[in-house]
Amino acid sequence: MNKTYCPSLTEYKRRFSREVKIGDLPLGGLNPIRVQSMTTVDTMDTLGSVEQTLRMVAAGCEYVRITAPSVKEAQNLLEIKKELRKRGCTVPLIADIHFTPNAAELAARIVEKVRVNPGNYADKKKFDVIEYTDSSYAAEVERIRERFRPLVQICKQYGTAMRIGTNHGSLSDRILSRYGDTPLGMVESALEFLRLCEEENYYDVVLSMKASNTQVMVQAYRLLVQKLDEEGLQPYPLHLGVTEAGEAEDGRIKSAVGIGTLLEDGLGDTVRVSLTEAPEAEAPVAKALIDRYTHRAQEAKPIRPLPDMEVLARSAELKSEEDFAAFNARATTEPSDSPINPFQYFRRVTHEVLNFGGANVPRVLVDISRLGEMEYADLRAVGHLYSAFLDKFQMNDLGADYVYSGRRPVPFMLPNGLKEVVDYAAWLDAGQRPDHFPVLTQADYAVATDKHPELNFVFHNLASLTPAALDQLRHDATAVVILYTDNAHAMPEIRRAFFELLTNGITNPVIINRQYPELTPEQTQLYAATDVGGLLLDGLGDGVVLSTELLPERPKAEWLQTLDQLNQLSFGILQAARTRMSKTEYISCPSCGRTLFDLQETTAMIRKRTDHLKGVKIGIMGCIVNGPGEMADADYGYVGVGKGKIALYRGQEVIKKSVPEEQAVDQLIELMREDGRWVEKELVEEPVVG
Incomplete structure (x- = not known):
């Protein structure tokens, strides 16, 4: 099976796509990743649409999409465009079309780009299951192609670009009957239209595979890239988006999980963040996601590339650190056979360690080590609510599973359901308490003789996963790895470390540890959702611990607020990646x-x-x-x-x-x-x- 869907799994390389001209602002090729959004005003309200468009452009939108549900709205696009141009605004306009081919054909003569949804455009969506023969299916496809052909010819004549935008939720009954509600069905729905475009020698096409389910969305985009290459089709630009992401923190986290995962692998030429908010609020979020990759290639540290299968076979003969170094030097930089299937979700197989791994949901660990003297009420910051009146803690679905207290264990009994992690030295000094679980550096772990009989945490990064370290993990059923990196290209390096565990048959559970010093809360939210969410979507990770840096002299109240944000962010990422549902x-x-x-x-x-x-x-x-x-x-x-x-x-x-x-x-x-x-x-x- 060909699993190649991006230029590199270990280097930041943006996928090269065909350049598509959209007005005076080309997309794809060597152009920067573009920002776009969509108006919410009634299209028949010309001045309202114009004013909102101007606000969107001021907020950073480079393309503006406007709905045209019928011919009258398509006609009014001309009035909107005239007024914008009169005011000196040259932003390219995109007509959004669903069920009305005649509106699309009119709009294509007016605006710079039209978006069509192949599931709705001349196709049927009645949630009927239809039994097709090969001949009847082919006949239905041909009928739709003939209905679509005039639009292609008009776009070609007028120099109008087109987005073929598949939505997971609007696949036609015909596609659902043959392919099911799957990423493959989404891809095939777009390819049916795309093949006709190429037959007509029309190439000004942008593609999208949008879904509200982030797992489905990411799998569909990856599969689309692989299918384009497999069929020898043009490398068309990609429009990235998580549809119906929602609002506020949840909407931003969900968008970052889906969009950020693809950006990490160099996929995407334009981004639209779909929030249930004013459209001018969307562009800054999209820009924040995009800006992270402006200097990524220069900032990233080299990551040990994936070995090809021949080198991997030889890796079983490694006996020493010298062998390991030689193995790294031999490793190929060519595309490799990934140990996971990037087009379908499977959780990495792990053995159970207490309540980590196995069939357990991913766990949330919060670092409280810099809080100083602890009080009952402080645990509210990690989701455990203490009632002084009742003198007890109340259960909460967003309560952390573990807290890390470092060298100073919490001085009171923790509520049921919350467990404590301490530094190894503190665990030894406290008499190896059974209700405390030690965390060890890799160096300490390699020589430690006293360990907890049930659960021990050990820090690792990619560099520390030597043959000796891997062998020690293989023979320790109590070890849970806390995997970290200081590489700017963080998600791919941690993924590479997971691949090292997979190819060596290591089944210990792994907690993903990401630290974000000197970032704003908004940046931390988007970056963490990308880094952790991207791994979870690939079935990698049995827990998460996020941390940020505040100056030691900051008031305790600020630390508590930060911990509360990080705890809620951790649960939000797990939910957005569909790996732990803890809220509505x-x-x-x-x-x-x-x-x-x-x-x-x-x-x-x-x-x-x-x-x-x-x-x-x-x-x-x-x-x-x-x-x-x-x-x-x-x-x-x-x-x-x-x-x-x-x-x-x-x-x-x-x-x-x-x-x-x-x-x-x-x-x-x-x-x-x-x-x-x-x-x-x-x-x-x-x-x-x-």
């Missing part, structure tokens, strides 16, 4: 001119009523285009179907078709109650601090 997930679209209600206000209202439901996924969609298909793996859906009218879904099945908006949230809750998924929100006493 909202799959909410970012709004556009099609939206039939105030998405931000409605999302906030639904969140207020339901955010205590652990692991429930709720889709909140402004219109039917972003309806049952787009919220493909939501448990429940809230979809605008008309002014003041809401449809409620269970999965992809509509349960109530036209609910008055003022009653819709109550009826959504009633639907959950009928399914046994509803629990009342507990009144949690506010912990007393101090």
